Amino acid sequence: MKKLLLLGDEAIAQGALDAGLSGAFGYPGTPSTEIIEYIQRNPEAIERNVHRTWSTNEKTAMEEALGMSYAGKRAIVTMKHVGLNVAADPYMNSALTGANGGIIVTVADDPSMHSSQNEQDSRFYAKFALMPAMEPANQQEAYLMPRLAFEISEKYNLPVLLRITTRLAHSRAGVDRLEVLKENKLHFPENPNQFMLLPAFARVNYKRLLSIQDDLVHESENSTFNQYFEGSDKSLVIIACGLAYNYLMENYSAGKCEYPILKIGQYPLPKKQIEKITSECDEMLILEEGMPFVEEMLKGYLGNNLRVKGRLDGSLPRDGELNPQLVRKALGMPELPSQKVPEVVVGRPPALCVGCPHIDTYKALNAALEKYGSGYVFSDIGCYTLGYLPPYNAINTCVDMGASISMAVGAADAGLFPSIAVIGDSTFGHSGMTPLLDGVISKSNVVFMILDNEITAMTGMQDSQVTGRIEDICIGIGVEKEHIRVIVPLSKNHEENVKVIKEELDYNGVSVIIPRRPCIHIFKKKKRS
Amino acid sequence: MKKDIILAGVGGQGILSIATIIGYAAIESGLNLKQAEVHGMSQRGGDVQSHLRISDKEIYSDLIPHGAADMIISVEPMEALRYKPYLSTDGWFITNTKPFVNIPNYPEMDKIMDEIESFKKHVALDADQIAKDLNAPRSMNMVVLGAASLFLDIPFEKLEEGIKFIFGRKGEKVVESNLKAMKAGRDFAEENKT
Ligand SMILES: Cc1ncc(C[n+]2csc(CCOP(=O)(O)OP(=O)(O)O)c2C)c(N)n1
Numbered sequence: 111m112k113k114l115l116l117l118g119d120e121a122i123a124q125g126a127l128d129a130g131l132s133g134a135f136g137y138p139g140t141p142s143t144e145i146i147e148y149i150q151r152n153p154e155a156i157e158r159n160v161h162r163t164w165s166t167n168e169k170t171a172m173e174e175a176l177g178m179s180y181a182g183k184r185a186i187v188t189m190k191h192v193g194l195n196v197a198a199d200p201y202m203n204s205a206l207t208g209a210n211g212g213i214i215v216t217v218a219d220d221p222s223m224h225s226s227q228n229e230q231d232s233r234f235y236a237k238f239a240l241m242p243a244m245e246p247a248n249q250q251e252a253y254l255m256p257r258l259a260f261e262i263s264e265k266y267n268l269p270v271l272l273r274i275t276t277r278l279a280h281s282r283a284g285v286d287r288l289e290v291l292k293e294n295k296l297h298f299p300e301n302p303n304q305f306m307l308l309p310a311f312a313r314v315n316y317k318r319l320l321s322i323q324d325d326l327v328h329e330s331e332n333s334t335f336n337q338y339f340e341g342s343d344k345s346l347v348i349i350a351c352g353l354a355y356n357y358l359m360e361n362y363s364a365g366k367c368e369y370p371i372l373k374i375g376q377y378p379l380p381k382k383q384i385e386k387i388t389s390e391c392d393e394m395l396i397l398e399e400g401m402p403f404v405e406e407m408l409k410g411y412l413g414n415n416l417r418v419k420g421r422l423d424g425s426l427p428r429d430g431e432l433n434p435q436l437v438r439k440a441l442g443m444p445e446l447p448s449q450k451v452p453e454v455v456v457g458r459p460p461a462l463c464v465g466c467p468h469i470d471t472y473k474a475l476n477a478a479l480e481k482y483g484s485g486y487v488f489s490d491i492g493c494y495t496l497g498y499l500p501p502y503n504a505i506n507t508c509v510d511m512g513a514s515i516s517m518a519v520g521a522a523d524a525g526l527f528p529s530i531a532v533i534g535d536s537t538f539g540h541s542g543m544t545p546l547l548d549g550v551i552s553k554s555n556v557v558f559m560i561l562d563n564e565i566t567a568m569t570g571m572q573d574s575q576v577t578g579r580i581e582d583i584c585i586g587i588g589v590e591k592e593h594i595r596v597i598v599p600l601s602k603n604h605e606e607n608v609k610v611i612k613e614e615l616d617y618n619g620v621s622v623i624i625p626r627r628p629c630i631h632i633f634k635k636k637k638r639s
Numbered sequence: 640m641k642k643d644i645i646l647a648g649v650g651g652q653g654i655l656s657i658a659t660i661i662g663y664a665a666i667e668s669g670l671n672l673k674q675a676e677v678h679g680m681s682q683r684g685g686d687v688q689s690h691l692r693i694s695d696k697e698i699y700s701d702l703i704p705h706g707a708a709d710m711i712i713s714v715e716p717m718e719a720l721r722y723k724p725y726l727s728t729d730g731w732f733i734t735n736t737k738p739f740v741n742i743p744n745y746p747e748m749d750k751i752m753d754e755i756e757s758f759k760k761h762v763a764l765d766a767d768q769i770a771k772d773l774n775a776p777r778s779m780n781m782v783v784l785g786a787a788s789l790f791l792d793i794p795f796e797k798l799e800e801g802i803k804f805i806f807g808r809k810g811e812k813v814v815e816s817n818l819k820a821m822k823a824g825r826d827f828a829e830e831n832k833t
């Protein structure tokens with residue numbers, strides 16, 4: 111069969127589909143979004159009616175996957191790294207409930223924060239939850255890992271975390287497919303109390319989780335994704351995790367490195383191989399994308415006799431993603447001759463598109479706030495975060511999804527006036543409804559602006575769960591009808607919009623203003639589908 | 640055979656179509672390929688790049704190392720310069736000269752042209768103008784691809800097949816415009832390579 115040319119994300123999707131997937135659950139987030147997008151347009155997935163609609167947030171996605179697993183079928187959950195913080199409660203507990211049908215929790219990390227607020231490393235979550243994890247080095251492994259992950263997940267009744275990072279998620283290469291496995295049939299868990307985490311049961315489940323840890327280490331020791339390559343020069347051994355292996359081999363054009371290499375793709379770390387290499391060599395270089403996870407573990411808190419080089423001793427930078435030249439330097443090889451960026455080159459930061467509805471919203475908001483000065487606008491994550499940049503300079507915070515509303519409530523309760531939140535429609539659905547309820551209950555003096563462009567624009571035009579429902583949601587939560595105001599952000603409505611915002615600033619209570627106009631790219635998306 | 644190519648431009652200028660066509664042609668020619676793209680934040684009018692690697696051997700890194708690129712192909716002149724550290728000392732520098740000005744501090748064109756001309760091996764062409772003259776203003780990216788095609792070591796017909804493959808569903812006219820644009824770019828490069 112001809113190779114498929116797939117992004118790392120797409121390879122995971124195809125791999126999961128071919129491994130008997132029944133449902134994909136997730137919330138968009140760079141660099142994970144293309145996994146579910148691929149399944150949404152894949153003819154076989156459509157034919158099989160694999161679940162593939164977006165969830166409201168990562169927590170609901172994780173729980174929906176748990177439900178599918180309870181019912182005996184195979185599910186994958188997808189999210190970006192910070193999404194796992196949102197899903198952390200069901201995720202951590204899923205290690206205790208375990209799985210019935212296989213579950214893969216796929217998390218895409220974004221070292222260097224290309225489009226994220228932080229660069230946390232999801233392997234820590236796997237260790238935290240005592241779950242096995244996998245980390246592909248290339249697109250073919252990204253295709254193969256879901257198959258093994260489902261197998262392990264069902265063998266040990268435990269979810270498996272699959273970690274991918276930006277460069278592999280968004281890089282294409284040829285992938286060979288395997289035969290397609292059948293989906294599971296509906297079936298209850300053998301133990302009817304498996305998903306019942308009352309303390310008495312939870313304690314039992316936790317002991318079981320602890321008792322299988324050695325087995326998981328054996329799985330890693332025997333995994334084809336953990337490979338030892340002999341080397342003639344034993345003065346140094348290299349541990350290369352996930353795609354760091356590629357950056358290492360890139361520096362050996364003949365494809366042969368003189369040092370022994372342990373390539374890691376499956377965790378917990380394979381003990382036998384680690385013991386072997388530590389006994390043979392006295393210096394170790396650890397290459398890993400993200401945080402010094404393996405390095406810290408092998409070094410130990412007090413350091414041991416072995417010299418461990420990596421991100422902690424300065425051989426590699428402590429933060430940011432790796433690349434071939436950083437690894438080259440860590441290997442002590444001379445740099446390739448290369449030139450500097452010419453001085454004339456200036457930055458070209460992303461900006462709101464010409465004609466974007468958020469522009470008119472910010473112009474109106476700025477005008478309404480003129481007499482108060484700046485410092486009163488709590489915002490959130492999405493295209494509208496670009497309103498921080500000049501010429502708008504319209505917002506003051508961006509922390510995590512939903513935090514605009516909660517922070518505005520907290521600040522208003524501290525006495526700040528005015529206290530305003532600016533949040534996108536998809537972000538509101540994700541995490542804005544619960545703090546809105548807090549605001550209503552504490553009768554905070556706040557104005558919440560829900561910027562409804564009828565789409566999840568930042569991550570590339572996914573449906574927004576709350577489209578067509580925002581007013582009803584706000585009424586249901588208890589916002590007074592006459593303080594739910596819809597405006598149309600267009601320059602011809604500027605004066606009128608400023609007036610509406612001012613009126614609601616003057617109202618002592620919870621106001622919701624909904625500037626509603628579709629993202630200008632929405633038509634493209636409609637045309638595509 | 641190995642070609643490491645940096646593709647550069649501004650979000651929305653069509654560098655991914657260039658990558659797809661070269662990629663198609665490479666795969667059809669039985670070569671290995673890796674292509675790293677930029678998604679997300681950088682697409683809102685920000686700078687975008689793609690690392691395209693083609694080889695008859697195994698390709699390891701998804702990113703091209705500094706100093707290793709055989710070619711920079713750019714649809715925007717300042718963006719082309721941004722990736723200079725990637726270019727090997729005898730690599731080809733192929734760029735559109737028409738600036739895409741969406742920032743207040745865009746540098747003076749003279750300074751940019753001086754830099755472009757300092758490359759030993761370069762092709763600089765006003766691809767926007769060439770595409771306009773052909774009555775195919777939206778095919779500027781294909782003009783640039785055409786100019787680069789001369790140095791790709793991939794049969795030109797395979798690139799033409801690539802255009803038919805990716806634009807086929809948009810109709811015969813779109814395919815024709817793009818084919819014409821690519822040919823015009825190639826002709827320009829034949830006459831003006833330095
Ligand atoms: C927990 C978490 N999940 C996902 C993301 C990725 N993300 C950033 S912005 C955004 C969507 C924003 O959509 P919306 O609120 O509708 O604003 P728009 O971009 O359409 O203006 C998403 C999904 C994130 N940063 N954090």
Ligand code: SF4
Pocket residue numbers: 461462463465466467468493563567568629630631683
């Ligand atoms: S993609 Fe849509 S919402 Fe985002 S900046 Fe552009 S017009 Fe605005």
